[in-house]
Amino acid sequence: MAEYFVYMLASRRNGTLYVGVTNDLSRRTAEHKDKAVPGFTRRYGVDILVWYETHNDIADAIAREKQIKGWNRAWKIRLIEKDNTGWNDLAPT
Numbered sequence: 001m002a003e004y005f006v007y008m009l010a011s012r013r014n015g016t017l018y019v020g021v022t023n024d025l026s027r028r029t030a031e032h033k034d035k036a037v038p039g040f041t042r043r044y045g046v047d048i049l050v051w052y053e054t055h056n057d058i059a060d061a062i063a064r065e066k067q068i069k070g071w072n073r074a075w076k077i078r079l080i081e082k083d084n085t086g087w088n089d090l091a092p093t
Contacts, residue, residue, distance in 0.1 A: 001056055002023065003055070003056065004021060004022070004054070004055045004056070004057070004058050004060075004061035005021065005022050005025040005028075005052050005053070005054055005055070005061070006019070006020075006021050006052065006053050006055065006061050006068065007020055007021070007022065007025060007029070007051065007052035008020075008049075008050055008051040008052070008068070008076065008080060009029075009041060009046045009047060009049055010046060010048050010050045010080075011044055011046045011047070014077075015046075016045075016046050017073065017076055019065055019069050020065065021058075021061045021062055021064075023058075025052060029047075029049050032046065032047040033047045050080050051083055053083075
């Protein structure tokens, strides 16, 4: 069974956020970290995986990505903080 991932990246804590969808989360996050693909994430240095969820249907994953993209920033931050205690690791030292 295929797996699809809706994911969120950040440039740093309280930095720029990016929401995407992929069928290979490891490959895609590596592409973001390596700045392999031109675009928003490379331009703004958004490459830290802070949240993801899995879906079995690509249509569901795309619908969820669009839903989250339509949210305001505060809702996205709440989602990250609710599901990812690692977000606290991004706090400035």
